Amino acid sequence: MEIKVLKNVLIKNNAIGNDNRLLFYKHNIFTLNIMSSPGAGKTTLLENSLEYLNNKYKTAVIEGDLYTSRDAERLAPYNIPIVQINTDGGCHLDARMIHGALQSLDLNKINLLVIENVGNLVCPASFDLGEHIKVLVYSITEGADKPKKYASMFSNVDAVLVNKIDLASICNIDLEQVCNEIREINPKGELFKIAANNRNTLHEWLSWLDKKAEEIITQGNKK
Numbered sequence: 001m002e003i004k005v006l007k008n009v010l011i012k013n014n015a016i017g018n019d020n021r022l023l024f025y026k027h028n029i030f031t032l033n034i035m036s037s038p039g040a041g042k043t044t045l046l047e048n049s050l051e052y053l054n055n056k057y058k059t060a061v062i063e064g065d066l067y068t069s070r071d072a073e074r075l076a077p078y079n080i081p082i083v084q085i086n087t088d089g090g091c092h093l094d095a096r097m098i099h100g101a102l103q104s105l106d107l108n109k110i111n112l113l114v115i116e117n118v119g120n121l122v123c124p125a126s127f128d129l130g131e132h133i134k135v136l137v138y139s140i141t142e143g144a145d146k147p148k149k150y151a152s153m154f155s156n157v158d159a160v161l162v163n164k165i166d167l168a169s170i171c172n173i174d175l176e177q178v179c180n181e182i183r184e185i186n187p188k189g190e191l192f193k194i195a196a197n198n199r200n201t202l203h204e205w206l207s208w209l210d211k212k213a214e215e216i217i218t219q220g221n222k223k
């Protein structure tokens with residue numbers, strides 16, 4: 001019975017996800033969904049990627065959070081449109097919430113939409129938002145056992161950003177071993193080793209994002 005209910009929820013979600021996808025297509029917007037457990041470094045990654053992204057794209061951010069606007073406040077200095085979604089305790093964003101948030105954005109004026117999902121290493125993986133790519137920020141400080149324990153999240157993304165590599169030795173993490181395990185779980189996904197608080201480690205991630213954006217955004221349009 002429970003399984004049937006969940007199935008229905010996902011079918012409804014996917015239908016609205018498809019509506020969102022059509023809207024993104026119609027307005028020539030490349031959309032990225034960033035997921036991770038709480039505190040893995042999503043907002044830090046955005047803080048250190050937005051200057052580069054803003055120079056190239058007309059960027060907007062949708063921030064997902066249970067109760068606060070703290071992450072949106074951190075991104076305010078970048079002077080881009082930001083829509084805050086508070087899930088009021090809900091552990092993930094769904095397609096309907098994104099559809100609602102899109103009403104607050106001028107879709108004719110953006111071509112890159114970044115969604116920071118609610119911090120959670122389980123539920124967000126199941127909910128299609130209509131995005132073009134999903135990425136996971138995995139902080140190695142959470143422990144080397146996490147990729148296999150939360151394999152559905154690791155296997156369901158286009159890229160894993162292995163974060164906080166500056167803390168690997170302090171946390172006694174064998175970085176190569178962890179990365180090999182992630183590649184086993186998700187052989188087709190990209191893997192980037194980063195310290196989100198250090199821009200020098202973000203070049204590969206940003207050029208990969210550029211390539212993906214180029215595939216979606218029609219050349220010359222809105223750039």
Ligand SMILES: Nc1nc2c(ncn2[C@@H]2O[C@H](COP(=O)(O)OP(=O)(O)OP(=O)(O)O)[C@@H](O)[C@H]2O)c(=O)[nH]1
Pocket residue numbers: 036037038039040041042043044045071118119120163164165166167194195196197198
């Ligand atoms: N040492 C180190 N600290 C980092 C790194 N990336 C993020 N942090 C720190 O980790 C903490 C959490 O980072 P956030 O960016 O807020 O994480 P988040 O995933 O956005 O958190 P939620 O939105 O609450 O789920 C902050 O204190 C960051 O400064 C990193 O690469 N190295």
Ligand SMILES: [Mg+2]
Pocket residue numbers: 042043044071116
């Ligand atoms: Mg955050």
